[in-house]
Amino acid sequence: MTSGDTVALDDPVGESLRGHHAALARRLGRAATYLPGVATFSAVSADPDAADWADLAQLLGGGEFADMFSCPATPPPDWAPVFALEGRQLIWPAGTRPAQAQTATGTDVVELGPADVPAILELVERTQPGPFWPRTHELGTYLGIGADGRLVAMAGERLRPPGWTEISAVCTAPEARGQGHAARLLNTLVARILARGERPFLHVAEANTGALALYERLGFTTRKHVTFRGFRTP
Structure with a gap:
């Protein structure tokens, strides 16, 4: 595929x-x-x-x-x-690349691992980007940006159907918003995914208009509308 x-x-x-x-x-x-x-x-x-x-x-x-x-x-x-x-499922258009000027480079960007789980879970608790558990980071690469010794922004890879990688857990602490952290992390992940011959995609709740606007501004396009559902087993 x-x-x-x-x-x-x-x-x-x-x-x-x-x-x-x-x-x-x-x-x-x-x-x-x-x-x-x-x-x-x-x-x-x-x-x-x-x-x-x-x-x-x-x-x-x-x-x-x-x-x-x-x-x-x-x-x-x-x-x-x-x-x-x-919600919506969005995909990265074939044959396009992210703006290199907006990729996250520098010493403030780190690849997150098992030792960072407490900091990750703290940021998730503060920002509520969606479900994230103690071992979720094992699904793919997660990148973070720190400030004053604290993790303030994150984005990473989640689902991996053939030929694709989902970008997820995009979040920024309230005190660090407005600095372009999410855009830089997203563009960096897009570049990494494209470099290994896959295409990025992501999901967003329809009500999250701010995130949807960001994804569309960066280049993602809607593939289809979806309904996320959860149930309790008998």
Whole structure:
């Protein structure tokens, strides 16, 4: 599959769990989910039957959260809805590159690792960019910008369907906003992803108009509208 194929983006969680993130997956039959502490995203087959949902429920356990991300399939009636959120999937246009003047270079930009997890989780708690757990950084490369000894901005790689890398966890501390940190980190990640022959994509909540405007200004375009949904297993 080449970086120009978008079909993998119709099931980004399942494609990631079956491919690049297979080592971080738990599987049973045609159901899959991430290891605890990595992510809560789960996937079933494209045409799930009762056995698929039963397998996913067994993987997760009774009364547990199943984040179905953008999966359009409807689980059985005894799966209690937890949330539904309207959003968009955006992609980086083929054949274009980010503005080099806006990439993040310099000593203030660091690649984050296991030792940075406490700082990452603190920033996530302050900014609420979306789900992030103690092992989420294992999904890909996360970059950060520090100021006065504290992590103030971050962005990284999450889902990895064939030919694509999702940019996620884009966040900036309130006291550091307005300095272009998010744009520099995004452009740097875009450049890195393109350099390895893949294309960037991302997801954003429809109500997050500020983030949507930033992504579009940098060059991302809407591929489709999606609904993010979560359920509680019986």
